[in-house]
Amino acid sequence: MSTTRNLLVELFVEELPPKALKKLGESFARDLADGLRSQGLVPAAPAVSSFASPRRLAVHVKDVASAASDKSVSQKLMPVSVGLAADGQPTPALLKKLAALGADASVVPTLKRQLDGKAEALFLDSVAKGATLAAALQKSIEEALAKLPIPKVMQYQLADGWTSVNFVRPAHGLVALHGAEVVPVSVLGLQAGRVTQGHRFEAATAQIELRDADSYAQQLRDEGAVIAGFAERRADIARQLDAAAAGEGLKPIEDDALLDEVTALVERPNVLLCQFESEFLDVPQECLILTMKANQKYFPLLDAAGKLTNRFLVVSNIRPADPSRVIGGNERVVRPRLADAKFFFDQDRKKTLASRVPGLAKVVYHNKLGTQGERVERVRTIARAIAGQLGGGVLVQHADQAAMLAKADLLTDMVGEFPELQGVMGAYYARHDGLPEAIAFAIEDHYKPRFAGDELPRGDAGIVVALADKLETLAGLFGIGQVPTGDKDPFALRRHALGLIRMLVERALPLNTAELVSVAFHAFAPTHGQAQAELAFFLRERLVGYLRETGYTAQEVEAVVEARPALWAEIPKRLAAVRAFKTLPEAEALAAANKRVGNILKKSDESVAAVVDTARLAEPAEQALFEALQSVAPKSQAAFEAGDYTGSLQLLAALRTPVDAFFDGVMVNAEDPALRANRLGLLAQMHAAMNRVADLSKLAS
Known part of the structure; x- marks a missing residue:
């Protein structure tokens, strides 16, 4: 009978690349849990916790079964005409297929016939035994490691002196606990156990024997002096940085990438306050900040005005009773970096920028x-x-x-x-x-x-x-x-x-x-x-x-962009006008009519000039539309030219009734060529008037 317990898997390695650690930890946890889920060992949305420190990748998954449930499987074998002879006996092809599946001729009477496309096919019903945790976890770990976003793979030899493996860093330990029981899996030449190691210098014991899957983080903290969780360690560093800076009335520079990188460099963070000589502040602060962050992974401290001070914070990986030697060491290390920056700054100012321009002729661009x-x-x-x-x-x-x-x-x-x-x-x-x-x-x-x-x-x-x-x-x-x-x-x-x-x-x-x-x-x-x-x-x-x-919809954006405004500076006003136009009760009908007009004009075999001969306006509906256009179009044009795009569009609402009447009562494609050309000209005038601000046809549903 399957039992459900929490699972802990840890891979203990040499120091991992700091800039990649966060993604490595997330990938390992996600892909291992996905592997277990695909094999039916965990619920559809399992509770997964990721751990990543400089020397470990680990994952804790809740409610992992010791074995997956058995599943009924219906497997297509082959068409009936291929598998059975005329007398109903199995053909050699069918017997060979059954043998490959571990069955024999005795199952032939139980085979099902089902339509598969236009022909009948034979199907074998069987029960697939659910995977055991050991088998499923073995497969999941291997797949998770294969998918790790490793920036650069290294090759190293195992203890036997012969076997070589490829991984991001040499691995020295594997833990796999289902509850309190060890799951017998192996990877990278390591057999799973329950023993891990804590902090390289400050662990209470050289080795930590884990009681069960749920005690992992607490035992590492208490016995190993390690905060295993990346997010928890990051939050602890941020809290210490803020507290140390506040004690000086200053604030640390905000840099999420630097905070992530430092989190990946330490297992037991300890923030210390350091300083450098104030004479270096004559160098542009961007230079000093960059060299401290990029080269030393320090957090420069700024005053309330955002100006750099001569103090900075270091995130140490040890917590000595007397931190003065750690502080002094970091202060000594940063001085040559700052001195280099000062030297570069002083040397650069000996030549003007203009005097350097001719030298660009010797620098290849492409x-x-x-x-x-x-x-x-x-x-x-x-x-x-x-x-x-x-x-x-x-x-x-x-x-x-x-x-x-x-x-x-x-x-x-x-x-x-x-x-x-x-x-x-x-x-x-x-x-x-x-x-x-x-x-x-x-x-x-x-x-x-x-x-x-x-x-x-x-x-x-x-x-x-x-x-x-x-x-x-x-x-x-x-x-x-x-x-x-x-x-x-x-x-x-x-x-x-x-x-x-x-x-x-x-x-x-x-x-x-x-x-x-x-x-x-x-x-x-x-x-x-x-x-x-x-x-x-x-x-x-x-x-x-x-x-x-x-924040604008695809429809609104397309309407404005399709109008091809020459000045993109006008686009926000046009978009606002379109959005306001859409709220009008007449908007939908006018957009549909505009789309219809556009289609009529596109399909016309003859070139259409936006010219109307009033003497040829035969129907009352086309006369009414022409008169409405004569009234509305100039006002809309004036508003458009004045930059009042919202007003320009809203004036068009008056066209709805005459437009509807026109399409209800007028045949555009009249047999008389002159009459047809005149009506197309009327539509062309309307189309031009309606599409100055935006292509309203794009608003049609």
Whole structure:
């Protein structure tokens, strides 16, 4: 009889890669539980707990059966005509099939006949014995390990000196407990038991004998000095960081990725307060923060104004009675890093940004697109064109100078050491060179927005250079066929496109997108590929996705985008107008009528001019529609030209009654060609009047 108990599986290994630990732990727990569920050992939605520390991956699953229930199975064998002879006796083919399944001719009378498509087939009913926990767990562990998102596999030898295995790190222990009983499974040359190890230095005993599956986390904490759960350990670190910072009246820098990485480096976190010499604060704080976070995994402390202080927090993996040696060691280690940053900063300022620009001609940007120097000239060309449209004069001058200098910091020592600071350091060096703040901001901001939700560039010059930089990137790479496919986007062109869209829409820039694409391609040599239509379509697709994420429905977005507004800055107002129009009682009927009109005009064999001869308006219904149009269309047009898109659409509500009457009482495709052309012209006029703000046919259900 099957019994249900909780299950604990732990793989004890050498230190795992910290940046991958969180995903490794989640994957191991999820896939092992999925394997047990697929074999009928756990409920459909089992309670699963994941554990991951630098030296262990573990999972606790509740209510795991010792064996799965038996299942009735109906197995198709073959068509009756193949399995049975004319006299009803089994054919050799059927006997061979039965033998392969462990049956013989005695079961032939029990075989079922069922229609399978157009012919009858033979089916064998049997009972499949449910998997035992040992067999199911063996399969589940192997599958879970095979699916681990291992960043880099290593090969190592087992204790026998001959056998080699591949895994993320050498594994030294395996625990598998069903309740208090050991499940006899093996993996990576290890036999399952109930013994694990705690903290490398601070465990109470060298080995921990686990009582049962449910005592795992508590025994590791009490006897092993280890917080096994990743989430629990992370929360403990965050609490300690906040408490230590609050004691100094400061706050730790917020960085989820750093917190995850530090959580993956320690098993028994202990936050300690350290400091460095205040003279280093003369270096831009971005440099100091980056070197402390990236190289040392420290948490810099900021004051209430967000300014860096000379104190920082360290998350130690040990808790000595006297932490002074740990604190002193970390303070000694950070000094050379900060000194390097100060040296780079001092050396870089000995040369102006402008003096570095010629050196960009020696830096390859792309083997098909030339050097960074050539790229800078293209960005300058695009920037001057955009600035000329947005402001001219001083803006053109500032944008051109910022575009010329924007990539110069790539040749500085600081950016060479910390590529993440490109743009940021350019701004500092521009200020040191005495350049206006507008140019410094533009140099720093021209990479923005760098990710979803990032802030947009400050100031007009920053917007111009950021637009030019993204347009040059998109036009250049589309022109040589480097187009994103599927989930592959090595040059982050989707991100560049989204940044371009956000600036146009959120800053309400009076720029024609099609003209921007044309300007970008014209900055390249005539021999450069002219993939303008392809890039325009790509931008349109990204625009649709962006608008959907802002909360508008697919129907609303399609209606506005299909109207192809030249200025994407108008799109939010158009969307708001469409949403307001949809609330009108006349909206649905007008949308349906608009769709019908569009279909009629598309199907017309003759070219349709939006011209109406009033003398040929024979029917009262078409006369009424024409008169309504003469009244409504000019008012709607005036509202549209004044930017009142909501008012422009709502005026169209007056057309519902004459439109309905027209379709009820008028034959559009009259036999008389002149009459037919006149009616099509009337519909063309109405279609044009109705679709200025949006393609209302897209709102039809």
